[in-house]
Amino acid sequence: MAAWDLSVTVEELGPEAPPFKVSVTSDLHIGGVILKIVEKTQIKKDWSDHALWWEQKQQWLLRPSWTLEKYEIHADARLSLTPQHKTLRLGLPNGTTLRLQACFSRPVFQTVMGICRLLNLRHPEELSLLRPVEVKKKKKDKEAEEEVVYDLTGLQISSGSAHTLSNGMPVHFADSPQTEAVYKMLSVSLPAPAPETITKMPRPTSIVDKAQVHSRWLDSSRSLLQQGVQEHDRLLLRFKYYCFHDLDPKYDAVRLTQLYEQARWAILLEDVDCTEEEMMLFAALQYHIGKVSLSEPQPMTSCPAMDDLDSALQCLEETMTAAPELHDYLKIFRPKRLTLKGYKQFWFAFNNTSISYYKSKEESLKEPIQQMNLKGCEVAPDVSVAGQKFCIRLLIPGAEGMNEVYLRCENELQYSRWMAACRLASKGKTLADSSFSSEVQNIQSFLAMQRTTPGANTAQTDDSINTHSLVSPRYHKKYKAKQLTPRILEAYQNVAQLPLTDALLRFLQIWQALPDFGVSYFVVRFKGCRKDDVLGVTNNRLIRIDLSIGDVVKTWRYNTMRQWNVNWDIQQMAIEFNGNVNIAFSCVTATCKIVHEYIGGYIFMATRTKEQAEVLNQELFFKLTGGHEAI
Structure with missing residues (x-):
């Protein structure tokens, strides 16, 4: 011894x-x-x-x-x-910085669970911590701007449930007027930022810039101290996985508000691309949410009895409703074919997850001209309500890459039904799926909000609206404030009657419908290639994107994945899919561990059910994201 x-x-x-x-x-x-x-x-x-x-x-x-x-x-x-617990400065999605006690000894996944419990954020598995961007400040800025930090180091959670509410807030926040004020700041949307603030914030100018963001995520399997984080350091708490489980306004005041703030900043800083019409609608919703939050702060509630009734009615509707049929005349266009011809009209029919088209309705009993299976395809809107343009852009996986197809509809109703069907088919669902009618309604309500109403307060002005606080810097340069005001107020007429909770949910719904929503980018080098590509990771698929032109080259769905593993010695990730499809790549802008954790994390998110309630299977999460063996 x-x-x-x-x-x-x-x-x-x-x-x-x-x-x-x-x-x-x-x-x-x-x-x-x-x-x-x-x-x-x-x-x-x-x-x-x-x-x-x-x-x-x-x-x-x-x-x-x-x-x-x-x-x-x-x-x-x-x-x-x-x-083991030390002071940490935590930046939230709404820009607020908190000082609180965080665990420096446990894996970051468990540290985030503790932080979320303190802040009354359900489903902490959707969030994680990342390092902030290092911004070099000038001397004048250092003197002028001092970070405002709200101290929650003395906040203690009682031994009971963290979600026990007192006067609409968790008990541990109701101890003092100061902590009550902080909770209100977390659960109620903050006023629109000044245009100068938006302009000063770092914005991605390319897909490579977007990829750099994801190199800053911390490793969920290791502790803060193991990753070089010291006491009093500043980290950012953000939603990492874009699949938001069981979002209930009754219990999720903080979660819903912070999610809205993260979405708002994604729009303002152009992290996600959107059309001009969509930007005006986002601006109108921000304006409305700001007005309602200031004038009549209200708790976000839902009636449990009504929730149960809605669920029962939905179940009844699912059992009684037959699968709808979908066939009509549409126009099709293939931009990649070497032809000057435009859209050509055919008779289209939807069957399971495939679209078939024929020369005419009378020919539909014969063999189709072509049948396109949409399972695993990319679906994106190409719409201008003002210009009466209702197109669906499809990127369909083929043996030699992605085939681009445009479908043109005649009106909003036709577009809503076909768009909903295409979205479901891309996920492997048919028209018999219970979500088809609700998907149609969501698309129709989105189009209705973009519709202008001639003669209905179109000349209205509002001196209190700071338009450049509601749109991205691109529109600061393109339009003067007085040009934006009537357009935003025109869109505002369609959302002015929405309650606060509905407005927040509608903003998130439109954000989630954007083509680039929920794609996390990484620059990678595929095995056997001499140039870099971009790998997009989403909640249900991997996307290979050409770095030089930004086009989608190939898509792989998680439900066709057989296994994946990482060779840690050479930092190369290998994935095997059904049909003997194998891919391998090394990561350029981030470590393989981060990409591995993203894929494993999304597969973990897909295992969640409502019956699990608040219980998290941590062992399964670490098994899927730990990265030390093939799954």
């Missing part, structure tokens, strides 16, 4: 204090080492949150029963007795 003097520093004594020398033997357990150190300090306090940190190996020693020999600790080890 070996014996030696172990060197241990105690954080409470300050950085200049010399380390303690503790006589130990190889069979002494970690709990015994801590006990000896505490006795030597002669400081009477609660040491229960303290643990030993091994600096050389960047490792926490969290098993008190393990011996020094089992941890392979020898005389040259430098240990530190330090608190």
